[in-house]
Amino acid sequence: KQEVTQIPAALSVPEGENLVLNCSFTDSAIYNLQWFRQDPGKGLTSLLLIQSSQREQTSGRLNASLDKSSGRSTLYIAASQPGDSATYLCAVREYGQNFVFGPGTRLSVLP
């Protein structure tokens, strides 16, 4: 059964720092991987979707990489801002299966 973990569980950084969030999954035969952000009391907002054939995706200050063989994905946030404070979740999907979500990393960017 696919399991998804995210490290660290919480992270606090000063504004302007570049940071990396990690996502690990146990079964490397995934179809795709998606990163989300969730603000307190809100739904999930999609950030980046990486197909299994891709190595990375970029959107603005965000870059997500995928290494299927090692069962890892990283979300890189450049020049962090207080508005980036949220919980970040990754989810992986195997062929013919539903997405499995990680527990999330709670990010605080301090002004």
Next chain:
Amino acid sequence: DGGITQSPKYLFRKEGQNVTLSCEQNLNHDAMYWYRQDPGQGLRLIYYSQIVNDFQKGDIAEGYSVSREKKESFPLTVTSAQKNPTAFYLCASRDSGYGYTFGSGTRLTVV
């Protein structure tokens, strides 16, 4: 603008009462999902539907029921059999690129 609408935003249920959470999408997505989120826990799948008039149980279906009579609508009923229904409920749909789009959620509280 296309998206997923969940209503109500807040819902209060008395003991022994059934309540229904609404989820409507105008994205023309075939697949729709219901998740439950508890504090400090990840998202858990309640029910999902790949196509109209068909739905499948997820990991925690007991005490819940759904219907899928229209492509746009996937309501969730929390029955009196669900002994601990207080949680944040999220509806999602999946697009042809196989990524998820989420609604803004319904917070259900037992009073």
